[in-house]
Amino acid sequence: MPSPTVWERQTYWDRFRARHHRRTLLPRHVLIIGTINRRLIGQEGPGIEMAATPRRQPTLDEVAERAGVSRSAASRVINKAPHVSRATRDAVEKAIKEMGYLPNRTARALATQQTGIVALAVPHDNPELFADPFFAQVIVGVSAALEETDLHLLLCLASSGRGRARLTNLLRTRGVDGIMLMALHGDDPLTDIVARAGLPTVYVGRPLHTEPRWFVDSDNLGGARLATEHLIRLGRTRIATITGQLSTDAGEARYRGYREAMIIAGLTPHGTAEGDFTEDCGAAAMRALLDSHPDLDAVFAASDNLAAGALRALAEAGRSVPADVAVVGFDNLGVAERTDPPLTTVHQSVQDLGKEAARMLVAVIAGQQPASIILPTRLVRRGSA
Amino acid sequence: MPSPTVWERQTYWDRFRARHHRRTLLPRHVLIIGTINRRLIGQEGPGIEMAATPRRQPTLDEVAERAGVSRSAASRVINKAPHVSRATRDAVEKAIKEMGYLPNRTARALATQQTGIVALAVPHDNPELFADPFFAQVIVGVSAALEETDLHLLLCLASSGRGRARLTNLLRTRGVDGIMLMALHGDDPLTDIVARAGLPTVYVGRPLHTEPRWFVDSDNLGGARLATEHLIRLGRTRIATITGQLSTDAGEARYRGYREAMIIAGLTPHGTAEGDFTEDCGAAAMRALLDSHPDLDAVFAASDNLAAGALRALAEAGRSVPADVAVVGFDNLGVAERTDPPLTTVHQSVQDLGKEAARMLVAVIAGQQPASIILPTRLVRRGSA
């Protein structure tokens, strides 16, 4: 604590401050002494290790002073603006190097109205769901794309009401320059929240029944057709499907793709069970299908997880794959290689999904009008069909 | 575009600006007209859809004016500072509600020197690695803990030199209030970078050979002993181990735990192979072990992935599990349930790891001196041992 003498001049305020101090947003290790120097560093008592050493970064003013130019001139050098003489530039650059100057992000953000941060919002209702490698791959893609810019990535798991409130707040307080939204269920309130914020927004996967101005998506419908046509080409005719949640666009599109392929081939859907993209659910759905359509000879599952569950159920039921029943999945995110037999599946490039979304967002933020993107899918043949 | 009349007064500057405009950091949809009102909203030409509708958020000044009080009074109300009369508070709160005011995050950050953002840095060398559910679980835990504060989470995949440079820059420009660092290899340059930044830092898992001031870790050593002791209790004596990378603390500690358990039981290690926590590597290691120690009757693998690979190799070699060879893994992150047979393994609570790390960081930022934490592990018995 500062010595009493520093304080004795003041009375009421100090007492108030002493009480109030903890609750204010003052930076750590900051004590107030008079008005001149508000920051007092290294005032730790003996034995207390410091949380950090906030050796103050030099400011632009200090750089300018050292270089013997005005602050504006220094700023111009840093921002590579024109109208800077060689001499000025050199002097400033020298000062910058010597002082190890780096512009303060926050101050710049305030002046430019750009935070340099974009958000990726994931509506995860339950933690398990976020563990899906799908999210990880999107994040990897997004990061890769952002690495080429000077934007940083803020991750929002907006599930609960609390999480959504935080997100709303983040957007409305202009905490980010733009936002990427992961695939949503039909009536997710996030859509509204984000639209209301009026910030550049890119969707990763489309929400159900609305086409956002900007989105990146996989060709779910085409992929599902690919898968179904493959089964048809194999000579299967009694083809069932296990869908994902039909309240998501991906689930719905994949179901539609299956139906279209069947209709075009002159076949009729032979059993449909709705799942939720999880393995257990796939197994349950498969058992239900075997019950209702014991003669089925093929299954298109709307995800690899579902397909893995289906394989399990088929094995339990004593059906051999692919001899008795051919199975095709969707996603190709690692699981497919590890099933027995390995899964024939539709590949979607999730990293690219993230990468393109990030690039698109950057473009939108820059005021451009990029086109939305639908990424192609392709069939990967393995043992199950 | 603004009508020519607006511009004709100006000559040189306008032309320069017209050329330079794109390169500046000006907010989108902002045109400069005179000095009075810099923001001109909704000036889009016909047919051009707006990227966003930046209907300007009200400022504190406007709220204060509407409430008929000074800006400081309004600020005090917002920050729930004392010394605000009932009347003032009511007036300000009314104005806030009516105008839908929310304080600008950036401005507040500049004034308080606190960004309200913490970073989670993941040194992922390769994308596949980040797909490990471990990371997802940590993130879920961290998010859960942060949800109770008003901090947001910035995710940094700092792999390449570029990524590291970005991280360095983020820290040195005071872009975040603190940072969580995921487990590192022995000599990761990130350790240094972060230390140099002098920001509150919490490690998730310890780096090799140094104990950071603040960390959260699982009891890797204890868990490995648990696993090995279990095998010993089963009557196995020729127990081999497949380690993780010994250049990580987790890998090393689990290996040490195995050795200690063996020594205490008066047994000698019966074959050691170093892996890298991946399944393929586990299979390769198992094959090598079978080669060098054909008579082994148990294996402790330092991760479930390694164990899964080992199971595969054992099956290929015609050894039955657990009859011929008992296997125990480590992690219990989903894989363990899906192997054949299901894996007996050591459970670590990765979500809690993240949760505690976030809580600890919050405490450190608040200037407290929390104690580091080592979370307990426990054995989960399934079919493989």
Place this chain on the structure above:
DNA sequence: GCCAAAACTGGAAGCGCTTCCAGAGTTTTC
């Protein structure tokens, strides 16, 4: 009803940066 103490208030000074613009100097143009 008086006086000290407490509560309250608004003006002003920051936080660290970008950008405007007038003025000074330099080059080009005819």
Place this chain on the structure above:
DNA sequence: GAAAACTCTGGAAGCGCTTCCAGTTTTGGC
């Protein structure tokens, strides 16, 4: 050789908020 065009420069005005503090009003004790 004067006018026109350009290049540089630094002072000043922001960006939107928090916090200090001097001054004013209210409270409470006697």
